[in-house]
Amino acid sequence: MLNYLPAAPGVAGGPPVEAIFQALSDPTRRAIVDRLIGGPASVSELAEPLPMSLPAVVQHLHVLERSGLVSSQKVGRVRSCRLEPAVLSGAERWITERREAWEQRLDRLGDYLDAQTDESGATKRS
């Protein structure tokens, strides 16, 4: 199979998929995202279970915000963070589902073409 570099599906106008991927490559940031799936949370709520200083958590949040996965808003004296589901479940899912559908279809096309010929030869798809 050829590579399907996530570079191709630029989510036009949005963050590149690489940035999302990179943001989620860190276990702390995955823990933060996992927490935010349950709903918005303040920075201190996010920091509380994490074994690190508040500034370190804020650094991680910056990475997540740059990726577009998370947005934050200051409400009074509290900064509230939320997941941007459109980034995760909209763009990613759309691309992933549609691409998988095409991959399966085009594999079936290969099977169909193979079945058409009687030659029992080596069949290769890349």
Added chain:
Amino acid sequence: MSDRSTTHATFTVERTYDATPARVFAAWADQQAKAQWFGPGDGHTLDFREGGREHLTVRAGDGSVYTVESRYHDIVPNERIVHSYEMHRDADRISVSVATVELRPDGERTQLRMTEQGVFLDGHDDPQARERGTREFLEALGRALAAGAPDEAR
């Protein structure tokens, strides 16, 4: 759902087949041939010519009905097919896309490149489905990272 949204995306899928471009092209051009590989459907009509239309209905396991309405814009035999399509889930239009299929001979074989450019509309799914999708995405991503992604993975 009240929120309107648009998400634009482009992706490409490539395959190489042990068949001539003419045979690969024929698998797209003939309704009976295409029905054999394109996918399960509960109804499929194909009028394969420039300006012609294609209609596909698929009943999903959850009872919803997906319909795909395509129109063929550009057909170069054995080389290129450009069509656009819109997809509905029940009454909701969920996406509008342009799909380009390009065939290139490669010795005895044929390289196929499928490029889809589309807009995904309104994220038509309920919050639970959304959350489930998000979790699944994260889990899949975790597996991908664990299975030998570059250094930063862990």
